[in-house]
Amino acid sequence: MTLAGKAAVLRSRISTDEDLSDFMNFFFANFFDDPAFMGMGRKYTASRLRDTLELIGQQFFATPEISVTRISLFEVPELGFIHGTCQMEGALAMVVYVPEAETGVCAVRTRVSHESLFARFKPVNPGAIPVKTAMLQ
Numbered sequence: 160m161t162l163a164g165k166a167a168v169l170r171s172r173i174s175t176d177e178d179l180s181d182f183m184n185f186f187f188a189n190f191f192d193d194p195a196f197m198g199m200g201r202k203y204t205a206s207r208l209r210d211t212l213e214l215i216g217q218q219f220f221a222t223p224e225i226s227v228t229r230i231s232l233f234e235v236p237e238l239g240f241i242h243g244t245c246q247m248e249g250a251l252a253m254v255v256y257v258p259e260a261e262t263g264v265c266a267v268r269t270r271v272s273h274e275s276l277f278a279r280f281k282p283v284n285p286g287a288i289p290v291k292t293a294m295l296q
Contacts, residue, residue: 166238170259186253227247
Protein backbone atom coordinates (compact mmCIF):
# COMPACT_ATOMS: atom_id res chain seq x y z
CA MET A 160 0.00 0.00 0.00
CA THR A 161 1.27 3.51 -0.79
CA LEU A 162 1.86 6.17 1.84
CA ALA A 163 -1.26 7.97 0.59
CA GLY A 164 -3.28 4.77 1.06
CA LYS A 165 -1.88 4.22 4.56
CA ALA A 166 -2.63 7.85 5.43
CA ALA A 167 -6.25 7.40 4.28
CA VAL A 168 -6.58 4.41 6.63
CA LEU A 169 -4.99 6.40 9.48
CA ARG A 170 -7.34 9.35 8.91
CA SER A 171 -10.32 6.98 9.03
CA ARG A 172 -9.15 5.08 12.10
CA ILE A 173 -8.41 8.16 14.22
CA SER A 174 -12.12 8.65 14.88
CA THR A 175 -13.24 5.03 14.99
CA ASP A 176 -10.64 2.84 16.74
CA GLU A 177 -11.86 1.96 20.21
CA ASP A 178 -8.45 0.68 21.35
CA LEU A 179 -6.16 3.67 20.97
CA SER A 180 -3.07 1.50 21.38
CA ASP A 181 -4.11 -0.25 18.14
CA PHE A 182 -4.26 3.14 16.44
CA MET A 183 -0.78 4.13 17.64
CA ASN A 184 0.59 0.71 16.67
CA PHE A 185 -0.78 1.26 13.16
CA PHE A 186 0.97 4.64 12.99
CA PHE A 187 4.31 3.19 14.12
CA ALA A 188 4.08 0.11 11.88
CA ASN A 189 3.19 2.08 8.75
CA PHE A 190 4.99 5.42 9.05
CA PHE A 191 7.66 5.56 11.72
CA ASP A 192 10.45 3.70 9.91
CA ASP A 193 9.49 4.69 6.36
CA PRO A 194 12.32 6.84 4.93
CA ALA A 195 9.95 8.52 2.44
CA PHE A 196 7.65 9.54 5.29
CA MET A 197 10.46 10.74 7.55
CA GLY A 198 11.54 13.17 4.83
CA MET A 199 8.07 14.73 4.56
CA GLY A 200 6.48 17.55 6.49
CA ARG A 201 7.19 20.95 7.89
CA LYS A 202 7.35 22.35 11.42
CA TYR A 203 3.91 23.02 12.94
CA THR A 204 3.65 25.62 15.69
CA ALA A 205 -0.05 26.43 16.20
CA SER A 206 -0.73 27.15 19.87
CA ARG A 207 -4.15 25.46 19.77
CA LEU A 208 -2.54 21.99 19.89
CA ARG A 209 -0.01 23.16 22.48
CA ASP A 210 -2.87 24.29 24.78
CA THR A 211 -4.68 20.99 24.19
CA LEU A 212 -1.58 18.97 25.08
CA GLU A 213 -1.32 20.85 28.36
CA LEU A 214 -4.94 20.00 29.19
CA ILE A 215 -4.38 16.34 28.31
CA GLY A 216 -1.29 16.30 30.53
CA GLN A 217 -3.31 17.80 33.40
CA GLN A 218 -5.76 14.91 33.09
CA PHE A 219 -3.10 12.22 32.66
CA PHE A 220 -1.16 13.35 35.72
CA ALA A 221 -4.14 14.65 37.76
CA THR A 222 -2.61 18.02 38.46
CA PRO A 223 -3.37 21.56 37.28
CA GLU A 224 0.36 22.35 37.14
CA ILE A 225 1.85 20.27 34.35
CA SER A 226 5.15 20.52 32.57
CA VAL A 227 4.71 20.00 28.81
CA THR A 228 8.01 20.68 27.10
CA ARG A 229 9.99 19.92 23.96
CA ILE A 230 6.93 20.07 21.73
CA SER A 231 7.98 19.08 18.23
CA LEU A 232 5.12 18.78 15.74
CA PHE A 233 5.26 18.30 11.98
CA GLU A 234 2.51 18.92 9.46
CA VAL A 235 2.38 16.61 6.44
CA PRO A 236 -0.23 18.33 4.25
CA GLU A 237 0.11 15.85 1.38
CA LEU A 238 -0.99 13.06 3.77
CA GLY A 239 -3.51 15.13 5.74
CA PHE A 240 -2.17 14.85 9.28
CA ILE A 241 0.15 16.30 11.90
CA HIS A 242 2.41 14.17 14.10
CA GLY A 243 5.10 14.65 16.66
CA THR A 244 6.29 14.38 20.21
CA CYS A 245 6.50 16.27 23.46
CA GLN A 246 7.40 15.57 27.04
CA MET A 247 4.79 15.53 29.79
CA GLU A 248 6.28 15.56 33.26
CA GLY A 249 9.47 14.21 31.70
CA ALA A 250 7.73 11.31 29.93
CA LEU A 251 7.76 11.06 26.13
CA ALA A 252 4.37 11.60 24.49
CA MET A 253 3.41 10.91 20.85
CA VAL A 254 0.72 12.89 19.03
CA VAL A 255 -1.16 12.31 15.78
CA TYR A 256 -3.76 14.88 14.72
CA VAL A 257 -6.01 14.93 11.63
CA PRO A 258 -7.20 18.50 10.92
CA GLU A 259 -9.98 17.39 8.55
CA ALA A 260 -11.54 15.27 11.32
CA GLU A 261 -10.56 17.78 14.03
CA THR A 262 -9.45 14.73 16.02
CA GLY A 263 -6.16 13.59 17.47
CA VAL A 264 -4.66 10.85 19.61
CA CYS A 265 -2.02 11.36 22.28
CA ALA A 266 -0.09 8.54 23.96
CA VAL A 267 2.35 8.74 26.88
CA ARG A 268 4.13 6.12 28.95
CA THR A 269 4.49 7.35 32.52
CA ARG A 270 7.93 7.29 34.10
CA VAL A 271 6.88 6.11 37.57
CA SER A 272 4.11 3.54 37.04
CA HIS A 273 5.04 2.70 33.41
CA GLU A 274 1.38 2.88 32.41
CA SER A 275 0.56 3.70 28.82
CA LEU A 276 -2.01 6.49 28.79
CA PHE A 277 -4.04 7.40 25.71
CA ALA A 278 -6.40 10.23 24.86
CA ARG A 279 -8.52 10.90 21.81
CA PHE A 280 -9.05 14.64 21.62
CA LYS A 281 -10.37 17.56 19.69
CA PRO A 282 -8.33 20.77 19.93
CA VAL A 283 -9.77 23.02 22.57
CA ASN A 284 -9.62 26.56 23.77
CA PRO A 285 -7.83 27.19 27.08
CA GLY A 286 -9.94 26.01 30.01
CA ALA A 287 -11.82 23.32 28.07
CA ILE A 288 -11.51 19.56 28.58
CA PRO A 289 -10.45 17.02 25.91
CA VAL A 290 -13.31 14.98 24.50
CA LYS A 291 -12.33 11.48 25.64
CA THR A 292 -9.53 9.95 27.62
CA ALA A 293 -8.74 6.30 28.21
CA MET A 294 -6.09 4.76 30.43
CA LEU A 295 -4.61 1.46 29.24
CA GLN A 296 -1.65 -0.60 30.36
